[in-house]
Amino acid sequence: MDTSKDLPKFxxxxxxxxxxxxxxxxxxDEWISNFQLVYMPLVVSTHKIPEDVEVLLVTGGVRTDxxxxxxxxxxxxxxxxxxxxxxxxxxxxxxFKDNHIARESFIKASHRLRMxxxxxxxxxxxxxxxxxxxxxxxxxxxxLFMTALKEPENAKIASIVCQECGRQKLNDMRPKHLTGxxxxxxxxxxxxxxxxxxxxxxxxxGGCGALCTRPGHACVGCRxxxxxxxxxxxxxxxxxxxxxxxxMTDIPIEEINAALASPWLSLFLGQFTxxxxxxxxxxxxxxxxx
Amino acid sequence: MTTITxxxxxxxxxxxxxxxxxxxxxxxxxxxxMEMRGFGHYVRGVPAEQITVxxxxxxxxxxxxxxxxxxxxxxxxxxxxxxxxxxxxxEVLLLGQLIQNQATSLFIFTMPDRANASSLFELSQxxxxxxxxxxxxxxxxxxxKIGTDLISLAxxxxxxxxxxxxxxxTSGIPREKADQMIQTIKNLxxxxxxxxxxxxxxxxEMGDRIGSWGDDEPTHYLASIEANNYRLNSxxxxxxxxxxxxxxxxxxxxxxxxxxIAESEYSYAGVSNYMGQILRANSLARINLAESxxxxxxxxYLKRFVQTFGKPAHAIMFFDLCRGIELVYALxxxxxxxxxxLEHGETEVGYAPRDGTGFGxxxxxxxxxxxxxxxxxxxxxxxxxxIPTVHNxxxxxxALMVAAKRYVSEDGISAELERAVGxxxxxxxxxxxxxxx
Numbered sequence: 001m002d003t004s005k006d007l008p009k010f011x012x013x014x015x016x017x018x019x020x021x022x023x024x025x026x027x028x029d030e031w032i033s034n035f036q037l038v039y040m041p042l043v044v045s046t047h048k049i050p051e052d053v054e055v056l057l058v059t060g061g062v063r064t065d066x067x068x069x070x071x072x073x074x075x076x077x078x079x080x081x082x083x084x085x086x087x088x089x090x091x092x093x094x095x096f097k098d099n100h101i102a103r104e105s106f107i108k109a110s111h112r113l114r115m116x117x118x119x120x121x122x123x124x125x126x127x128x129x130x131x132x133x134x135x136x137x138x139x140x141x142x143x144l145f146m147t148a149l150k151e152p153e154n155a156k157i158a159s160i161v162c163q164e165c166g167r168q169k170l171n172d173m174r175p176k177h178l179t180g181x182x183x184x185x186x187x188x189x190x191x192x193x194x195x196x197x198x199x200x201x202x203x204x205x206g207g208c209g210a211l212c213t214r215p216g217h218a219c220v221g222c223r224x225x226x227x228x229x230x231x232x233x234x235x236x237x238x239x240x241x242x243x244x245x246x247x248m249t250d251i252p253i254e255e256i257n258a259a260l261a262s263p264w265l266s267l268f269l270g271q272f273t274x275x276x277x278x279x280x281x282x283x284x285x286x287x288x289x290x
Numbered sequence: 291m292t293t294i295t296x297x298x299x300x301x302x303x304x305x306x307x308x309x310x311x312x313x314x315x316x317x318x319x320x321x322x323x324m325e326m327r328g329f330g331h332y333v334r335g336v337p338a339e340q341i342t343v344x345x346x347x348x349x350x351x352x353x354x355x356x357x358x359x360x361x362x363x364x365x366x367x368x369x370x371x372x373x374x375x376x377x378x379x380x381e382v383l384l385l386g387q388l389i390q391n392q393a394t395s396l397f398i399f400t401m402p403d404r405a406n407a408s409s410l411f412e413l414s415q416x417x418x419x420x421x422x423x424x425x426x427x428x429x430x431x432x433x434x435k436i437g438t439d440l441i442s443l444a445x446x447x448x449x450x451x452x453x454x455x456x457x458x459x460t461s462g463i464p465r466e467k468a469d470q471m472i473q474t475i476k477n478l479x480x481x482x483x484x485x486x487x488x489x490x491x492x493x494x495e496m497g498d499r500i501g502s503w504g505d506d507e508p509t510h511y512l513a514s515i516e517a518n519n520y521r522l523n524s525x526x527x528x529x530x531x532x533x534x535x536x537x538x539x540x541x542x543x544x545x546x547x548x549x550x551i552a553e554s555e556y557s558y559a560g561v562s563n564y565m566g567q568i569l570r571a572n573s574l575a576r577i578n579l580a581e582s583x584x585x586x587x588x589x590x591y592l593k594r595f596v597q598t599f600g601k602p603a604h605a606i607m608f609f610d611l612c613r614g615i616e617l618v619y620a621l622x623x624x625x626x627x628x629x630x631x632l633e634h635g636e637t638e639v640g641y642a643p644r645d646g647t648g649f650g651x652x653x654x655x656x657x658x659x660x661x662x663x664x665x666x667x668x669x670x671x672x673x674x675x676x677i678p679t680v681h682n683x684x685x686x687x688x689a690l691m692v693a694a695k696r697y698v699s700e701d702g703i704s705a706e707l708e709r710a711v712g713x714x715x716x717x718x719x720x721x722x723x724x725x726x727x
Contacts, residue, residue, distance in 0.1 A: 014513075016304075016325050016351040017349045017723075018327075018347055018349045018353070019302050019303065019349065019351050019723060020349075020450065022449075023351055023438075023449055024350075024449055026431070027433070027435060029431050032411060032427075037409075039298070041297075042300065043300060043398050043399075044299065044409035044411070044412070045408040046299070046301040046408060047297050047299065063326075064324075064325060066324070075351070090345070093329075094327065094328070094332075096332065099332060101430070102331050102332040102335075105331045105334070106328045106331040108330065109328070109331065110326050110558070112555065112556060112557065113555055114556060115322070115667050116324055116325070118325075138450065139350060153692055165558075186460065210444070213449070215453065215460065215461065216461075217446065217452045217460070262337060267344060271548070
């Protein structure tokens with residue numbers, strides 16, 4: 001716990017989120033010895049971001065008018081801003097996308113006296129400020145946090161989740177229907193797609209260590225699109241997923257399409273469009289992605 | 291009228307305390323949650339079986355409790371009983387959550403208050419001394435990490451875990467990994483006990499220095515552990531009345547007959563009461579309702595606690611000491627459970643989804659957590675999350691009022707009030723993300 005004053009200043013600003021990113025960060029304690037922690041209300045009683053912060057991590061989405069204010073103020077005081085977690089990159093599970101019924105019901109219920117006003121959606125940071133580095137994941141692993149803080153330029157990140165998964169793709173095991181969201185026994189060592197699970201690992205950015213798929217849980221895409229799918233047409237990723245399933249399975253395409261549109265997947269898959277040409281957000285180039 | 295606003299730190303989420311003072315008299319002390327998560331709105335229409343992936347995201351600190359409660363609510367809806375091995379693995383998972391949470395609350399959130407420091411990492415500016423502070427911080431993070439490692443072991447990953455599924459858990463815990471974990475616990479249990487002793491001593495000193503342990507008016511207590519079985523993967527809710535006698539226990543299906551939950555005008559978090567009365571949940575409620583925890587070191591601490599402070603004990607700073615007892619308990623219990631065979635045997639049963647209403651209860655670190663889902667045509671028609679922090683809202687307000695009255699006098703508003711406000715809120719360890727679900 002070196003608190004010597006010559007270490008670069010490090011701050012963590014939490015907007016609207018679940019604190020999961022902070023909990024993950026706390027499991028990678030190297031930042032404590034490499035930086036001087038000057039602001040992180042979860043662990044330090046300070047209420048002001050100092051003027052000369054070297055690295056500012058921002059977690060959570062922009063959900064209230066106060067979030068916009070704090071984000072802009074934080075940006076002006078930091079040399080480098082890292083957007084951390086799915087909420088900061090895309091609003092996270094709190095974004096409504098096309099779910100207008102949920103949005104209406106939420107807005108109706110969200111007025112309070114003398115409280116920050118809730119915005120109609122949870123927005124990504126880069127809608128309001130410049131972001132120097134994007135660190136996606138729900139939450140990013142402690143290892144990814146360390147990479148982001150140490151040498152993100154030289155980081156070698158697995159291109160897709162499959163690369164770290166280790167499950168084998170078979171040619172002669174072609175399911176005819178999707179297995180439910182989770183049922184039956186998952187066979188070890190064999191690709192989840194061969195077993196009929198709607199796994200998004202083939203299109204999702206790696207670097208997570210295939211934390212979910214190795215023990216047998218289909219990838220939900222929390223790390224967002226892999227490099228080849230950045231800044232393309234919004235349908236490009238979905239087309240690729242359809243191609244993967246057509247090549248590896250005999251599941252009818254209608255079934256795949258319906259599943260790709262299911263609310264469970266849309267929570268993360270829905271935000272893949274934030275990385276596309278159609279998005280009204282700044283281009284997220286691969287150099288800025290971790 | 292003067293309105294003082296205290297922003298809060300070292301708690302989960304965004305909240306503040308607002309106190310109204312007029313002519314040196316306190317009119318109002320309020321605890322306000324400043325953001326709204328709103329999961330109840332956007333899980334409507336979601337296929338029921340997918341909700342267990344979504345709701346852990348209510349809170350990254352409490353994701354384990356939400357995941358297990360969610361799965362149990364669907365099992366209740368579908369009429370499934372998971373195998374005993376799965377129930378045990380879920381218990382290990384919840385013990386991991388308890389270790390992580392209590393270590394965070396004890397050492398990262400509240401220990402700095404005992405040394406008048408702004409954070410665990412800045413204790414050196416206090417009287418505690420550099421060398422001791424260094425080992426305190428290092429040890430605190432090591433102990434906390436046992437909790438997250440246990441969650442990873444039993445849950446697949448330590449935030450938003452995945453291994454608990456409808457019908458059971460996806461796999462057992464291999465002997466080799468259990469043995470590694472046992473070794474870590476064996477090494478760190480004495481360290482944790484020493485940390486708890488230091489914390490206890492610092493708390494006694496703080497109590498002497500301040501001259502008060504905070505609001506100590508007898509109150510109702512709510513917990514779902516049994517008197518002689520501290521199981522967190524729980525079944526029924528119990529209530530202790532202010533005089534220490536027990537009121538009839540109830541099943542999660544019946545919660546609405548006992549707990550009234552309302553929205554709040556000035557806060558995004560709701561407020562609940564027990565039959566119109568103030569209630570408290572969290573560590574002190576459990577310890578008051580427990581006869582024994584069933585592990586040697588923890589029971590020795592329980593005995594010491596009861597002998598020193600009585601039973602039931604009421605002052606709010608006891609919540610913090612009780613977290614220490616529970617930290618030791620959870621480490622001991624996790625070791626005991628890992629020594630059993632959690633690898634072989636049936637881990638899950640098949641099921642057929644059906645419509646209906648179901649309830650899932652677990653004892654989360656902050657108290658009993660209930661998920662209630664109404665499923666129609668396979669989709670979530672409505673979802674309720676009955677949140678432990680919400681049960682403490684009236685108790686937090688009352689304790690803030692007690693503190694405010696203590697530090698507002700004819701001489702004006704004491705600067706000590708700011709510290710007191712922080713101590714009061716942290717004693718309840720509120721979780722704002724959960725409370726505004």
